[in-house]
Amino acid sequence: MESSIDKHLVCPRRLSRRVADDYQPPFPLFVARAAEDLKQVVMAYFGIQYQGQDKKPAALAALRKIVDLFAGNDGPLSYDLTHHVDAYGYDNLIAVAYWRDPAAHCRWLRSTAVAGWWDSDERLADGIGYFREIVSPRAEQYETLFTHAQAEKYQGVGAIMDSASGEIQEHGYWGSMRDRIPISQTDWMSPSGDLEILSGDPRRGGRVTVRGHDNIALIRSGQDWREADGAERELYLSEMEPPLRQGMDFVRDNGPAIGCYSNRYVRNIDLDGNLMDETYDIGYWRSLAHLERWAESHPSHLKIFVTFFRVITGLQKLRLYHEVSVFDLSDQLYEYINCHSNTGMLRDASIQAMAA
Amino acid sequence: MESSIDKHLVCPRRLSRRVADDYQPPFPLFVARAAEDLKQVVMAYFGIQYQGQDKKPAALAALRKIVDLFAGNDGPLSYDLTHHVDAYGYDNLIAVAYWRDPAAHCRWLRSTAVAGWWDSDERLADGIGYFREIVSPRAEQYETLFTHAQAEKYQGVGAIMDSASGEIQEHGYWGSMRDRIPISQTDWMSPSGDLEILSGDPRRGGRVTVRGHDNIALIRSGQDWREADGAERELYLSEMEPPLRQGMDFVRDNGPAIGCYSNRYVRNIDLDGNLMDETYDIGYWRSLAHLERWAESHPSHLKIFVTFFRVITGLQKLRLYHEVSVFDLSDQLYEYINCHSNTGMLRDASIQAMAA
Numbered sequence: 001m002e003s004s005i006d007k008h009l010v011c012p013r014r015l016s017r018r019v020a021d022d023y024q025p026p027f028p029l030f031v032a033r034a035a036e037d038l039k040q041v042v043m044a045y046f047g048i049q050y051q052g053q054d055k056k057p058a059a060l061a062a063l064r065k066i067v068d069l070f071a072g073n074d075g076p077l078s079y080d081l082t083h084h085v086d087a088y089g090y091d092n093l094i095a096v097a098y099w100r101d102p103a104a105h106c107r108w109l110r111s112t113a114v115a116g117w118w119d120s121d122e123r124l125a126d127g128i129g130y131f132r133e134i135v136s137p138r139a140e141q142y143e144t145l146f147t148h149a150q151a152e153k154y155q156g157v158g159a160i161m162d163s164a165s166g167e168i169q170e171h172g173y174w175g176s177m178r179d180r181i182p183i184s185q186t187d188w189m190s191p192s193g194d195l196e197i198l199s200g201d202p203r204r205g206g207r208v209t210v211r212g213h214d215n216i217a218l219i220r221s222g223q224d225w226r227e228a229d230g231a232e233r234e235l236y237l238s239e240m241e242p243p244l245r246q247g248m249d250f251v252r253d254n255g256p257a258i259g260c261y262s263n264r265y266v267r268n269i270d271l272d273g274n275l276m277d278e279t280y281d282i283g284y285w286r287s288l289a290h291l292e293r294w295a296e297s298h299p300s301h302l303k304i305f306v307t308f309f310r311v312i313t314g315l316q317k318l319r320l321y322h323e324v325s326v327f328d329l330s331d332q333l334y335e336y337i338n339c340h341s342n343t344g345m346l347r348d349a350s351i352q353a354m355a356a
Numbered sequence: 357m358e359s360s361i362d363k364h365l366v367c368p369r370r371l372s373r374r375v376a377d378d379y380q381p382p383f384p385l386f387v388a389r390a391a392e393d394l395k396q397v398v399m400a401y402f403g404i405q406y407q408g409q410d411k412k413p414a415a416l417a418a419l420r421k422i423v424d425l426f427a428g429n430d431g432p433l434s435y436d437l438t439h440h441v442d443a444y445g446y447d448n449l450i451a452v453a454y455w456r457d458p459a460a461h462c463r464w465l466r467s468t469a470v471a472g473w474w475d476s477d478e479r480l481a482d483g484i485g486y487f488r489e490i491v492s493p494r495a496e497q498y499e500t501l502f503t504h505a506q507a508e509k510y511q512g513v514g515a516i517m518d519s520a521s522g523e524i525q526e527h528g529y530w531g532s533m534r535d536r537i538p539i540s541q542t543d544w545m546s547p548s549g550d551l552e553i554l555s556g557d558p559r560r561g562g563r564v565t566v567r568g569h570d571n572i573a574l575i576r577s578g579q580d581w582r583e584a585d586g587a588e589r590e591l592y593l594s595e596m597e598p599p600l601r602q603g604m605d606f607v608r609d610n611g612p613a614i615g616c617y618s619n620r621y622v623r624n625i626d627l628d629g630n631l632m633d634e635t636y637d638i639g640y641w642r643s644l645a646h647l648e649r650w651a652e653s654h655p656s657h658l659k660i661f662v663t664f665f666r667v668i669t670g671l672q673k674l675r676l677y678h679e680v681s682v683f684d685l686s687d688q689l690y691e692y693i694n695c696h697s698n699t700g701m702l703r704d705a706s707i708q709a710m711a712a
Binding site for chain 2: 015016026173175
């Protein structure tokens with residue numbers, strides 16, 4: 001058994017873990033490992049928003065355009081595509097891409113091809129909405145967790161890392177998520193400030209940018225039942241998925257009360273928009289502590305958790321994973337073009353602006 | 357808002373709390389406070405075990421005898437009486453008594469009246485069983501928690517303390533129990549060693565003594581609905597009590613698998629054995645960490661917890677409380693006279709003896 005914090009990320013502690021050194025987790029889980037050269041990653045969510053099936057071809061064309069851009073110089077090392085319908089009935093496609101080198105990402109983002117496309121006034125006239133939410137945690141600001149140890153099948157940020165760990169110690173107790181993030185050795189990851197509308201007006205559409213704040217926390221929590229068959233597939237779809245969906249809808253719809261800025265339960269698709277047997281949730285929280293409080297005390301999550309604990313040791317082909325990151329203010333970019341005013345960070349940025 | 361750790365028990369931390377200084381609990385709870393002269397308390401559970409209603413008069417007479425002894429010199433400052441039927445169908449009466457001064461307790465225990473009665477061979481011939489489980493946490497080794505701030509109504513160890521705190525910060529998150537115990541500032545409270553039969557043979561009856569080990573954890577968790585009326589009484593009895601009983605039975609019956617040595621869900625009685633509208637659970641655990649793991653991950657406790665969280669802010673007259681203590685090896689005494697071999701510490705002491 002090994003610590004989820006990789007050796008080169010261990011530092012003298014100012015804060016202790018929640019469990020003693022002799023703690024034994026109740027079943028094995030794994031994390032993604034990366035060599036020391038990985039100092040900071042980029043997680044870039046590019047979204048397309050539309051309403052009405054007549055807009056679907058344009059939306060899918062935009063998605064293909066983004067994927068084409070990924071193929072350019074300095075493009076991401078990995079990406080995947082998803083669809084979801086949000087709480088307001090809008091369809092959303094997202095291409096999320098991962099870079100292992102923030103400088104490469106920066107060059108890519110500023111390239112004529114990418115910047116020219118995003119900044120063009122044509123984007124305002126496409127009849128669909130766009131957003132990009134780009135965050136860059138340093139190596140000490142994120143953690144991963146997988147039910148499986150095959151690194152070649154790792155999703156999310158794990159796909160741009162190098163290998164799988166052995167069985168790790170910090171899981172199976174509330175607070176283990178925090179304990180897996182290396183910076184928790186010295187830092188509470190407390191939020192500072194509020195969301196702020198930097199430019200534009202969400203009620204009028206057009207281009208709107210939102211300023212985040214230190215230590216916004218992002219969780220990507222995934223489920224992959226592509227290889228699960230028979231009883232396991234049935235178990236997932238009949239017992240695990242319904243409470244999961246219920247919990248994710250709760251968080252989506254009750255965000256301001258619990259400190260969740262945005263929650264999207266998305267389904268993987270191929271480039272033609274066909275649904276795949278993979279889903280994940282993308283949740284932005286005011287802080288890791290807010291995410292912790294909901295996860296460990298709200299019935300909607302405890303139901304998910306109890307089911308997971310009950311079935312975990314019997315899982316064969318169903319793959320579950322998550323990644324949780326926190327960010328410095330300066331490592332976040334939230335931009336929206338002609339999206340409805342409750343999209344992503346817009347909802348709570350507007351609420352916090354009115355309260356201020 | 358104040359820390360649950362009283363000012364005179366604060367010391368330089370070697371271990372951090374689980375939550376940051378700006379943590380805000382979701383509703384108010386309170387702890388018992390005692391002046392600095394309280395250095396160590398004694399919690400003494402005196403039990404009487406019998407089978408068959410024909411033995412009840414003898415059992416009640418023994419209970420009255422114990423209460424008479426309490427009234428002697430150096431007797432306890434507070435006590436209460438309970439009844440429960442254990443997993444093996446035996447009736448058990450317990451008189452639990454609290455001392456604020458271990459020296460006074462020691463003088464009382466060694467007095468001719470008390471020692472003469474307990475040590476007498478007549479106890480072996482009474483046709484009923486006896487046990488005494490006596491533990492003495494130092495002020496830094498225990499915590500309390502109450503839904504109410506009226507110290508004059510505090511039960512358990514709270515009854516021998518001096519006052520109620522204001523609203524305390526360390527509650528509403530898993531790990532807060534640990535954070536409320538002052539010694540958690542510097543110590544993991546890890547268990548050392550196993551239970552051991554010191555003398556006697558549980559299978560043959562007679563007198564048996566069990567040796568504990570460092571940092572056995574004891575929880576007394578109570579429910580008092582004497583003053584609750586109408587809807588609140590109905591809420592307690594129909595929604596809160598059933599999952600509580602189910603959870604307590606689970607722990608009682610599955611102790612060895614989860615690290616619970618003994619669990620008794622008892623109901624308060626008067627000296628004549630009449631039932632009162634008060635119950636509590638008395639659970640001995642191998643360690644605080646074992647209690648934590650069960651409480652925060654087992655469906656049987658999460659169900660209790662979720663119900664509590666749902667109704668807590670509406671409670672008026674229902675009083676809930678708990679106290680959790682850990683002990684040095686030398687501050688524990690477990691003795692049994694003609695009890696069945698699964699009574700109290702005997703069950704797991706025998707299991708651990710066979711495994712050794």
